[in-house]
Amino acid sequence: MGERTEQAITLSLPSSMQHVYLLTAVVTEILKETNFDEDTQERINLAAIEAGTNAIRNGNRENPGEQITFQLIFTENELTVNTLEESEALKHKETETAQVIMLSLPSSMQHVYLLDVVVTEILKETDFTEETQEQINLAAIEAGTNAIKHGNKEDPRKRATIQFILDEDKLTIVTEDEGDGFTRQEVADPLDPENLLKSSGRGLFLMEACMDSVTYEANGTIIKMVKYKVELEAQ
Amino acid sequence: MQVNVRHKGSITILDIEGKIIGAEALALKAIIDQQIQTVSNEAEQDEKLNLILNLERVQMMDSSGLGVLVAAYTTIRRNDGRVVLLNLGGNIRSLIVMAKLMTIFDCYNTEAEAIGHFL
Numbered sequence: 001m002g003e004r005t006e007q008a009i010t011l012s013l014p015s016s017m018q019h020v021y022l023l024t025a026v027v028t029e030i031l032k033e034t035n036f037d038e039d040t041q042e043r044i045n046l047a048a049i050e051a052g053t054n055a056i057r058n059g060n061r062e063n064p065g066e067q068i069t070f071q072l073i074f075t076e077n078e079l080t081v082n083t084l085e086e087s088e089a090l091k092h093k094e095t096e097t098a099q100v101i102m103l104s105l106p107s108s109m110q111h112v113y114l115l116d117v118v119v120t121e122i123l124k125e126t127d128f129t130e131e132t133q134e135q136i137n138l139a140a141i142e143a144g145t146n147a148i149k150h151g152n153k154e155d156p157r158k159r160a161t162i163q164f165i166l167d168e169d170k171l172t173i174v175t176e177d178e179g180d181g182f183t184r185q186e187v188a189d190p191l192d193p194e195n196l197l198k199s200s201g202r203g204l205f206l207m208e209a210c211m212d213s214v215t216y217e218a219n220g221t222i223i224k225m226v227k228y229k230v231e232l233e234a235q
Numbered sequence: 236m237q238v239n240v241r242h243k244g245s246i247t248i249l250d251i252e253g254k255i256i257g258a259e260a261l262a263l264k265a266i267i268d269q270q271i272q273t274v275s276n277e278a279e280q281d282e283k284l285n286l287i288l289n290l291e292r293v294q295m296m297d298s299s300g301l302g303v304l305v306a307a308y309t310t311i312r313r314n315d316g317r318v319v320l321l322n323l324g325g326n327i328r329s330l331i332v333m334a335k336l337m338t339i340f341d342c343y344n345t346e347a348e349a350i351g352h353f354l
Contacts, residue, residue, distance in 0.1 A: 109299075112257025116295075134295070134326050141256050141297045191335050199306040202298035202334055209333055 007156075009072045009114065010084075010104035014064040015056050022101065023052045023070055025121045027081070029114055035076045048081050055083040064099060092163055092174045092224070099166045104159050105144075107152035107177075115144040115162060119173075122164050126171065127229065135210035136171065136227050140164075142203040142210075143175040143223050150203075151177025151221060170228045173211075181219030238266050246285045246353055247274075248321075248346070252292035255300030264303045271310060284316035285353045287346070291322035301334055308339060317341075321349045 011026055013019040027048040031041040055068055069084040093100055103118050105111040119140040123133040144162055152158035158178040165172040188195050190202045208214045211225040236253035247270050255263055267286070274284040286307065290296075304320070311318045319341040323331065331337055343349040 109258040109261065113254070113259070116254065116256060131326075137295070138297060138330075145257060145297065145299060196335060196339065197305055197309055199302040199309075200298070202301055206298055206330075206333070 006073060006075050007106050007108075007111075009074075009106075009111070010069060010102070011072065011118075012067050012069040012100070012102035012104075014099045014101070015066040015068040016062055016064040017053065017056060018064075019099075019101070020049060020052050020056065022118060022121055024049055025117050026103075026114060027072065027079075029117050030072055030074055030079065033076075033110075034074060034079065036079075044079055048079075051081050051083065065096070067100065067102075069102075092172065093165055095167060097168065101164045101166075102161065104161045105148070106156040107148040107154050107158045107160050108156050109145070109148060109154060112141060112145055112148065116141055118162075119164070122166070126166070128171070128227070132227065136173070139207045139210040139214075139225055139227075140173050142207045143173060143225060146203050146207075146223070147175045147177035147179075150182070151179030153179065169230070170212075170226055173225045175223045176218075177221050179221060181221045184216050184220065236262065238263060240266070240270070243350060245282075246287060246350055248287040248289060250289045250292070254294050255296040255303070257297070257299060260297070260299035260303050263300070264306065267303065267307045268310075271314065271316075274316070275314065283314055284311050284318075286311060286316065286318040287321050287349045288318065289321040289346070290324065290327055293324065293327055296327055296330055301330065301336070304340070305336065317353065319343060319349050319352050321346060 009026065009030065011023060013022055024045060027045050031044060036044065052070065056062055071082040071084055073080040101122060103115060105114060116137065119137050123136060128136065140162065144160060147160035148154060152160060161176045163174040187204055188201055190205050195201060207225060212228050213226045215224045217224060236251065236255060236259040239250040241248040241250065249266065251263065270286065271284055274282045307318050321343050323342055331340065341352055343352065
């Protein structure tokens, strides 16, 4: 086909040293997809951490209110780490104190594990119980898979974007795709006996079962999921 | 995710380790399909696949993974074979319960019991 296998992953973080570990986690995973030997992978990872640290310390001067965006472009034998000056519009952020972590992926099912790595790392820093962390992790993967597979039809030119918005009282996950959208009410109920033996169609159900609220915006191309830190009292 | 394929008599056991999510679910499906194909190629006898999926070391599974289990169940049953699940961890069990699939799958806690299912 003559197509380049170049992939670009974008990771946007609050500009604070506290979040450099997320860059490390993503770079480590990306390097596993390359042909670099283990020693070289380690050296590249160290260089990426240095680049990240440098950008945060010298560029934005450790201001968690500012975002810092890393663009990781890689092929089988090349990795480029760019620091982007412009920040993505953080349109879903509701409060000044909220911290936003954004991951933008080409739409390939191969990249779902990167989303898993990022959400696992983010959740480790929260005080959600282990069981709740597992639920949130599953919901995030389902939402990402939904964007990549059903929204963008696994077209690598289309991006799936996942934002994690950490507030004091809740975690909000917003996924966006570039697809045509869908109507929630038209998606079949996977618990209906006639659908039990279908091999797909459980993603939205699991997201709704695992999170406190799931809302569908922009014709379903934006899905907003919220988990509160304190269980909501039954009305 | 890593999958080790073992055979005990006429029973095939897949020891699965890691997370069955995203592309890994598709990889597991390919391995199961290969086992189905291998058995159906052994045409001289009326072979059918008796499959044990050992999920003891599976840390996590998503809807794609669940879909692979359901597809394995329907395809293998259609060919008169059987599939059982072994060693479900707490979160995998809750997922299967949540999706109302406990009534479909036979689940066992020991390999001896799972093998006993086919005898």
